[in-house]
Amino acid sequence: MDFSIKACDWTKGTTNGFLTGKSDCIVIGVFESQTLSGAALEIDAATKGLITRIVKAGDMDGKSGSTLFLHEVAGIGASRVLLVGLGKEDAFGQKAYNDCARAAWRAILGTKIVQVTFTLAQLPIKERSSDWAVRAAILALRGETYQFTQLKSKPETPKRALKRIVFSVNTPDEKAAKAAVKHAVALANGMELTRDLGNLPGNVCTPTYLADTAKKLGKDWKLKVEVLGQKQLEALKMGSLLSVSRGSAEQPQFIVMHYQGAAAKAAPIVLVGKGVTFDSGGISIKPGEGMDEMKYDMCGAASVFGTMRTVAELGLKLNVIGVIPAVENMPSSTATKPGDIVTSMSGQTIEILNTDAEGRLILCDALTYAERFKPAAVVDIATLTGACVIALGHHNSGLFSKDDALAGELLDASREASDPAWRMPLDDEYQEQLKSNFADMANIGGRPGGSVTAACFLSRFTESYSWAHLDIAGTAWKGGAAKGATGRPVPLLTQFLIDRAGQ
Structure with a gap:
């Protein structure tokens, strides 16, 4: 798999092409409260309130580890949006983040998605930085895709199509996040x-x-x-x-x-x-x-x-x-x-x-x-x-x-x-x-x-x-x-x- 880092400041509207760029899926997080922030807020604005309407309708309640795919969303370049429930914002620490990252990868690995834009590493994780979040997400993905089939006469062919993941991080975190990719892959x-x-x-x-x-x-x-x-x-x-x-x-x-x-x-x-x-x-x-x-x-x-x-x-x-x-x-x-x-x-x-x-x-x-x-x-x-x-x-x-x-x-x-x-x-x-x-x-x-x-x-x-x-x-x-x-x-x-x- 190919991992890369791209700077993006969602709070300032400088999305660096993330909204219009072509990819198979963009992953965004939604907390249990109905207040959107970061990437979720920007995508909500670009889609004329679609995320807000989905949350209010109860299709995504933000419960930790819940997921929902949106297809062919007008206003953005990605062909799908994956909403991931994050749980309560004031309880969002490293365990909650790891659980949500694994939930996202499991949802994606069950599809034919090849290229993903991953925004969860920019979430406010208690006592953790974006570079830590990038490393944790890569380790979670590699853990989900690990298989031991060396001794099976007819090993099952993995169904996953995923090949490329782009992580969005804040501009000041870009250098550290790139180092985190290297660390995570080696680990x-x-x-x-x-x-x-x-x-x-x-x-x-x-x-x-x-x-x-x-x-x-x-x-x-x-x-x-x-x-x-x-x-x-x-x-x-x-x-x-x-x-x-x-x-x-x-x-x-x-x-x-x-x-x-x-x-x-x-x-x-x-x-x-x-x-x-x-x-x-x-x-x-x-x-x-x-x-x-x-x-x-x-x-x-x-x-x-x-x-x-x-x-x-x-x-x-x-x-x-x-x-x-x-x-x-x-x-x-x-x-x-x-x-x-x-x-x-x-x-x-x-x-x-x-x-x-x-x-x-x-x-x-x-x-x-x-x-x-x-x-x-x-x-x-x-x-x-x-x-x-x-x-x-x-x-x-x-x-x-x-x-x-x-x-x-x-x-x-x-x-x-x-x-x-x-x-x-x-x-x-x-x-x-x-x-x-x-x-x-x-x-x-x-x-x-x-x-x-x-x-x-x-x-x-x-x-x-x-x-x-x-x-x-x-x-x-x-x-x-x-x-x-x-x-x-x-x-x-x-x-x-x-x-x-x-x-």
Whole structure:
């Protein structure tokens, strides 16, 4: 799709050809009150009160997400007008805007419309600017058009005809809006890569598949890529990581991707993504129901792939390293057993009381490995605990960090990106639950505060740098009829890196 920006000040009557220009459809918003403003007011005047009459007749009540097509409207160049209900003006924030943008795209995608003029980005959104609105609209559209059909023998041909979208913005916002288009397209591309990897089944998306994907990403975007195999991981004494892969015929792969956008000596941001390509639970095997969704246990890794692609496409001026420990967790005669004790790369010993608490076992060695990069900050991303889903549901990712400044940056990025996170506790008192009679620590701390004790476990391997942990177990994918990867938290991570780069 082609996205472009055109300045237009509806309040001053300088419509810059929007009213007379030829397009298949112009999208305008109508609030619940019968007072029209902006593009709606100008088009109402050009059509001799048509919009006012439609509103008064009750055909468009302005309720949030309602839509109405008007055809062959005299007085304007567009062959259709799409009215979109915005709800109450005083409650029009980012969620309301996103809902209305999605409603508009769904209406348009069900038609043969090819070219659209989109005016909703000029609406008065609480605490948001036009460039934010442009980016949100593009992401909403790309989200609506995403399909995973790679493994269908006869994939359905998309019905959409939409190819070109022109966004109207106020003249002072034109430059920022053009930058927002670039950001949105790169972010949507990264999210689609993340979703594709997440949606692939475990028999396709193996640790080796992830390694090959990293190599291809390296060639396409000029990233330096290293892949360490079994023998190299043994030499590094990653006993914790290797304990997880022992039961599988699939060899572990430890993937490192380097993006250099700043001076070589500049300290990098390191993103560590959990890459369990299928999690049966190992000897502590999971219930059969819903186990198919454990192909999504590599969504942390997938989000690192998507973020690295986005960063490279944007050309951000900072250094980023993606670290992905990729394994499969399976039961077999060689699998790690409950009660086994392993030695991590850090030298700390771990009593494995539950082999289904495996994500932390691969992440701890990856977090130790990250020390060698002398990072400015490390953020790990993992579908780590069902306890986080119980605590936060499917709206917020769980954020854990003892570094208030880093946590603040990530929370600010989550709000800007409409990819919400909620800060969770990481008090030392929770560490008591990880005590072991036989090793330095246990890999689980019992049911109370399960997501917190998992983060506490990881914190023991991060004392040499600034660190944060994102538990995305409730946000990385959806179940049920809408089953599929969401692409989160690529928007949050990308915004965090954009902010760090000052771009």
